Amino acid sequence: MADEVILLDYWPSAFGMRTRIALEEKNIKYDHREQDLFNKSQILLETNPxxxxxxxxxxxxxPVCESLIQVEYIDETWPGETPxxxxDPYQRAEAKFWGDFIDKKVSGPTWVLxxxxxxxxxxGKKEFIDVLxxxxxxxxxxxxxxxxxxxxxxxxxxxFYSWFDAYEKFANFSIEAECPKVIAWAKRCxxxxxxxxxLxxxxxxxxxxxELKKRLGETCTTPTHYAVLSIDGSSHNPLYGPITGTTVKECGCARFTHYYVTAAPPSHYAVSSIDGFSQSGLCDLHTGPVAGRRNNPKAFLPLIRCLLTHILFYDPSWKVWGTTGEEQVKAKKELLExxxxxxxxxxxxxxxxxxxFGFVDIALMGYYSWFKAIEKFGEFSIEAEFPVLSQWTKRCLERESVVHSIADSDKIIEYAYVLRRKLGAE
Structure with missing residues (x-):
């Protein structure tokens, strides 16, 4: 029986182009289903919740989500003659490093171009040229x-090369003049x-x-305005405001850049965001049953890694022990979710x-050494709230590799007091 391969895609997506190229390199026939990102289909919502x-x-x-994960999946599933x-493990690691670099650094400034x-x-132009x-x-x-x-x-x-002309036209510069080797490489490709x-x-x-700018008018007041998305864990109400500063933070594995925005409260970030083919909003991780990936564990693991290393997990965890008042309450609620x-x-x-024991366990277990500090300053019990998760940590602690690698929880609490004083929370 022949493989059934379906690609949910959006024609201008530089990320979707990756998957298309990988499938073409392997000569895999697939059913391309164009998506409207401003009116998402049920199959998209179900397969990438x-x-x-x-x-x-x-x-x-x-379903396999995330374009570079898909490229790797395609390469492993159909090894063939075109790797x-x-x-080589080291060369493979190097390739993944640069793929990750492109994900984190290239797309961030392109929206504003x-x-x-x-x-x-x-x-944005300066940042983009520096990256290239x-x-x-x-x-x-x-x-x-x-x-x-x-x-x-x-x-x-x-x-991204298919967008270069647009970048040059609207930002009034020449990529070839700045980075001739990149253009020569693109022409070879x-x-x-x-x-x-x-492409x-x-x-x-x-x-x-x-047309895209016009469609974005539904969510952004002008092309120079960015939607600001609440990340309080419950309300996803957007605010809008013009950019007033440059890049201030980049998330570890998510591919977007945060900006200061006029009148944005501390609980909000601005996101250079066009869901699906540029960058999706911060709130996406709050929604959808993660369990939906269980039918494909191999593809699910990187998504869990994304959740664990994403600012939406790291950020509330330190705010529980490192802040007070309303900010701490919101962080606690988000972390519990x-x-x-x-x-x-x-x-x-x-x-x-x-x-x-494996990849996801390793990704999460390092946070365990901070659990006591989170409980102490957040005034709640992780074991009482999440007994299944607590039992999992105890099983992990039976492994010598884990015991030898994580920090002592009491030392973490002492250190948290030091950090709280520096942060003005004491």
Whole structure:
């Protein structure tokens, strides 16, 4: 029986282009289903309940989310004669590092290049050029980022090339003048059939920008305004305001940039966000049953990692022990919601991966050493609220690797007092 492969996608998405290229490189036939990101389909919401964004790769009924995860999944599922990732562990790690760099650094400033103006646009332009220069240094004199073979890092970056004309037109600069090696590399990539078939025409994207700005008027007052999304864990009410500063924070694995915004309260962040093909809002992790990924554990693991390393988990955890008053109360509520999500996913399993201790357990277990501090200053009991999660931690603590690696909880509490004084919470 032939594999059923479906791709939920949006034609201008630089992220969706990655998955298209990977499928073309492997000669995999697939059913492309175009999505309207301003009116999301039920299948998109069901197959990606955590982030609710494209692309979603559905392989024999099992959804795989996040474009670079999809590229890796495609490479492992259909190894064939065209490897996308190196077989050497170190080279593979290097490729993933640069793919992650592209995810974190490239897309952040791009929205403002075509959607902003003034100081904000100039700041975004400088940031974008600096990132491309870093990539140009890594590329050096190689044909592709991996050497003579087209692969993972090339796929991660090349989709943005279809937007270069739009960036240049609306931000009034020349990428080729600043980074000629990147442009020469892009032209080499375009000679590959997989890339030529997967990237839309640059003129089409440039002509689409006015329509896109008009559609964004439903959520942003002008192209220079960014939606500000509440992250209090319950209310997702958007506010709107013009950018008043440059980048102030980047989340570890999420691909968006935060900006100061006029009149934005401390509990809000501004997000350069177009859900699905640019960046999705911070609130996405608050919604949707994470358990929906259980039917495809391999694809689910990176999503749990995203939840654990995301600002939406780290941020409330330190605020529980490091702040007071209303800010602490909101952080506590948010953190409890995340614990509930994680406990639901754990279910009756011994470990997150089943009977085998592994990736997700390691991702979460380091936080355990902070649990006592969180309980003490947050005035609640994790064990009382989440007994299943507490039993899981006890099982993990039976492992020598865990016992040898996590810090003593009492020392953490002492350290938390020191940090609280420095933060003005004492």
């Amino acid at each position: 955590v982030h609710k964004k494209i692309p979603v790769l559905i392989h024999n009924g099992k 996308l990732l190196p077989s 075509w959607g902003g103006k003034g100081e904000a646009q100039e700041a 220069k870093t990539l140009e240094t890594e590329l050096g004199d190689k044909t592709y980022f991996g050497g003579e073979s087209f692969g993972y890092v090339d796929i991660a970056l090349i989709g 375009l000679k590959r059939e997989s890339v030529a078939k997967s 839309p025409d640059s003129d089409k994207i440039t002509k689409y920008i006015p 995340h614990f509930k999500t994680l406990e639901t996913e754990l279910g009756d399993k011994t470990y997150y991966g089943g009977d085998v």
